[in-house]
Amino acid sequence: MKGNLTRRGKSSWRLKFELGVDPDTGKRLTRYHTINGTKAHAQAEAAKIIASSVTGSYVDHSRETVAEFIARWLQDWAATNTSNKTYQRYEQILRRHVVPHIGKLALQKVRAADVQSIQAKLAKAGLADRTRLHVHRVLHRMLKHAAQWGVVQQNVAGLIDAPTVVGKEIDILTPAALKKVLSSVQGRPIYSVAITALGTGMRRSEILALRWQDVDLDGAVLRVERSLEQTKRGGLLFKAPKTRHGRRTITLPASLVTALRAHWKAQQEQRLMLGLGKAPPESLVFCEHDGSPRSPNALTKEWSTLMGKASLRATFHSLRHTHASTLIASGLDVLTISRRLGHGSPAITLGVYGHLFKTDDRAASIMDAALIGTE
Structure with a gap:
C-alpha cells in the first residue's frame, strides 16, 4: 500500500493514502495526515502510518480530548x-x-x-x-x-512504572485506648454498633446490613449475608458479598450476646412507643427510629466527631483491626482468622496482619526429630 507525501509549507507535509474499501458502500477510503518536521522525519512518520494501515493497527485521526x-x-x-x-x-x-x-x-x-x-x-x-x-x-x-x-x-x-506504595501501620487499639474509646460512646446508639464491630471483626457496611433473622442469640452465632453500600450515584443499596468467603458464619462472645439482647429489647420498646409494633425478622439490627437503614457515611462522621470530642485517635475501622490482632495474639491460626474476617484468602490476611504473627522457633528442632530416623 503506497502513499503520497507532498510539501505544504516550510516544515509541513501532507500524507495521502488509501486505507482500503468501505465494505458497506464499496468506495475507496482515503485518509490524510499532516506531519510537521523535516522531510526525513515526515518520510519516517508516513512509513509508520502506512505500515499500521497494513497491519490493522491504524487509528483514524480524532480531536477528541x-x-x-x-x-x-x-x-x-x-x-x-x-x-x-x-x-x-x-x-x-x-x-x-x-x-x-x-x-x-x-x-x-x-x-x-x-x-x-x-x-x-x-x-x-x-x-x-x-x-x-x-x-x-x-x-x-x-x-x-x-x-x-x-x-x-x-x-x-x-x-511508565506504577508508584510504589510503602505499607503503613494499621490502627490497633491498646487495652487502655480501647477502654477510653468504648467509654466515650457508652450510652449512645452507636455503642452497640461499636461492640459488634469489636466482637465480630465485621466491616461497617456488613454491620449496618445485618438483620435480626441473620442473628441467632441462643446459638451465639450470626450470619453475614450482605452489606450496605452508599454512593451519590446509587444512594443506599444492599449488596451481596464480593466473594464467597464474604458470606460467612461468625461465633459471638458471650458479652456481645448479652449486649445484643439488651439492644433488641430497647429497640422493641422504642418501636412500640412509636406505634410501629414488634420488629419483623427481616428488620435491621441497627437502623433509624423508623426502621430505615443507617447511613454508613453518617455513622463514620458521628464516630469521628465523638472521638474528636474525647481527644482520641481511633477510626471505626480500627475496631476490626483490634479484633484481628487480639485473635492473632491468642495464637489462633491464620485460616480461621481469615474466614472470620471474610477475606478472599489467607494471603490477604497475612498481607495486612502478617507482621503480628510471632515467629515459631521450633522449626529446627522439629526437623531434627523427623530426620533422626533417616540416618
Missing part, C-alpha cells in the same frame, strides 16, 4: 461494568487528578511523558503514594479500553 473520552468511557463502560461505589471512585479520581492536568489534550496526542508528569505533579502536591497508585491504575484501565476500541494505538500508561 482526554476529558471528552473520560466522559464517554464512564458512560459507555464504567456505568455498566462496575458497582456504584467503584464508578464513583473512578469518576472522582479522573475528575480531580487527571482532567486538571491533561483534560484539554487530544487523547491521541497523550504520551507516556504526559502520564508521568501527572504523577510528578501529584507527588509534589503531597498526595499519598496509595492515592497516586489508584490514579495510575484507573488511567491505565481507561487507556487500555481506548486502545481496544481503536481510539489510540497503544496504552501509554503501560509504558
Whole structure:
C-alpha cells in the first residue's frame, strides 16, 4: 500500500493514502495526515502510518480530548461494568487528578511523558503514594479500553512504572485506648454498633446490613449475608458479598450476646412507643427510629466527631483491626482468622496482619526429630 507525501509549507507535509474499501458502500477510503518536521522525519512518520494501515493497527485521526473520552468511557463502560461505589471512585479520581492536568489534550496526542508528569505533579502536591497508585491504575484501565476500541494505538500508561506504595501501620487499639474509646460512646446508639464491630471483626457496611433473622442469640452465632453500600450515584443499596468467603458464619462472645439482647429489647420498646409494633425478622439490627437503614457515611462522621470530642485517635475501622490482632495474639491460626474476617484468602490476611504473627522457633528442632530416623 503506497502513499503520497507532498510539501505544504516550510516544515509541513501532507500524507495521502488509501486505507482500503468501505465494505458497506464499496468506495475507496482515503485518509490524510499532516506531519510537521523535516522531510526525513515526515518520510519516517508516513512509513509508520502506512505500515499500521497494513497491519490493522491504524487509528483514524480524532480531536477528541482526554476529558471528552473520560466522559464517554464512564458512560459507555464504567456505568455498566462496575458497582456504584467503584464508578464513583473512578469518576472522582479522573475528575480531580487527571482532567486538571491533561483534560484539554487530544487523547491521541497523550504520551507516556504526559502520564508521568501527572504523577510528578501529584507527588509534589503531597498526595499519598496509595492515592497516586489508584490514579495510575484507573488511567491505565481507561487507556487500555481506548486502545481496544481503536481510539489510540497503544496504552501509554503501560509504558511508565506504577508508584510504589510503602505499607503503613494499621490502627490497633491498646487495652487502655480501647477502654477510653468504648467509654466515650457508652450510652449512645452507636455503642452497640461499636461492640459488634469489636466482637465480630465485621466491616461497617456488613454491620449496618445485618438483620435480626441473620442473628441467632441462643446459638451465639450470626450470619453475614450482605452489606450496605452508599454512593451519590446509587444512594443506599444492599449488596451481596464480593466473594464467597464474604458470606460467612461468625461465633459471638458471650458479652456481645448479652449486649445484643439488651439492644433488641430497647429497640422493641422504642418501636412500640412509636406505634410501629414488634420488629419483623427481616428488620435491621441497627437502623433509624423508623426502621430505615443507617447511613454508613453518617455513622463514620458521628464516630469521628465523638472521638474528636474525647481527644482520641481511633477510626471505626480500627475496631476490626483490634479484633484481628487480639485473635492473632491468642495464637489462633491464620485460616480461621481469615474466614472470620471474610477475606478472599489467607494471603490477604497475612498481607495486612502478617507482621503480628510471632515467629515459631521450633522449626529446627522439629526437623531434627523427623530426620533422626533417616540416618
